[in-house]
Amino acid sequence: MEDDFHTRLAAELDNEPEPPLGDLVGNALRQGRRLRLVRRTTTYAVGTLVVTGVLITGLIVGGRAGRHAPPAAVGTAHSGLSIAKSPGPRSPITSAAIVYRLKQLLPPGPTSDYGRAGTGTGFGTAFGTAFGQIAVDRGHGPGMVRLHVGTLPIPYHCGSHRDATLTIQCATLPDGAQLAIMRFSDDCNQSLVADVYRSNGVNVLFDVTTCLTSNGTANPPALSVTEAVAIADDPSWGPTMDSALVAAAQQEFPDLPRTFNN
């Protein structure tokens, strides 16, 4: 029985168009490091909060409770980074807002495969990164793109690396943002990555994937490098976005399916 099952399943799998493994190990290593770092940071943060709480309690007991602390700078409470503001009310970024904005920015074509972050505990969760996914068909089948928006204290390091499957090109964009174009030659989930880091700490990672669909149809990249960079560098991305856009997105995508975000 087991042999029959295994043999038949192996034969069927052999007929499946299995995409290349890509930089699975490298990505897992990087995600694992972030996860470990976050666990340490969380421990440190909890300890700091406890100490801070004790100090505040001491101040209150000491009779200073009536004083008002000076207001914190806008956008610094969470990350210690200043966030660019634009006119009009702002709301925290959502997955729906990312998908909604991507629909506006992507070239014309039917869209599908909308998704929000899943249950991963890596980069997305760790750094409070928002995530959205969408596929666009420009006449050659659906091509999926995934966008992450978060904040980082330092930009991607553009130094040397030992990954033979990875090529990186770095540049400074006209608006002053730092750009890293990464190509993983054998990773369909990150065939092309536009990594934009702004001086205010906002970091946008934009993945253009080329994985095969389950029916074996190859997905061509939906965007050129120029198009991907333009979208990644869109000024609307940030920990907060225009409130009207966020509200409209919530109406259009009230219940995005969970995908799996790294």
Next chain:
Amino acid sequence: MTTRDEEFVEFASAHGPSLRRTAYLMCRDWHLAQDLTQTALAKLYAAWGRLNWLDNPLAYARKVLLRTFLDHQRRHDAHELVVESVPDTAHETSPELRLTLLDALGHLPPRDRAIVVLRYWEDQSIEAVAELVGTTVSVVKTQSMRSLTKLRQLLGEDLLT
């Protein structure tokens, strides 16, 4: 790269492909399988220093992969990749329309599918599957039997007898 990293890379390079295939059999989506495997390996890396090397790190990786998959399924909005309609048996259909075993697996509930994949694809013992899934040996036995019956019904063949 530290010794710890080198050990992990060696392990992940050796077992990543088979873990991803197992993930694919569970979820039927290469994108998701890639992400599930990456996350499982990342969690394994985070625990690497705490692992007792008398234990089997591959079993730990399988457990993390399985729990990540089941957790995803619980939170996921029923995005199953299955065929739209299922005949009672494949005898009623033409050979061209016959279900594949992969398709038939997609009709099992996620946990039952995981049990079948672990038991008959990964060749894990009933006891090991029970430990991985977090249930009893009896449940694994009965669910395996029921799942195979369901697969036979779907496939309408003498296979899996």
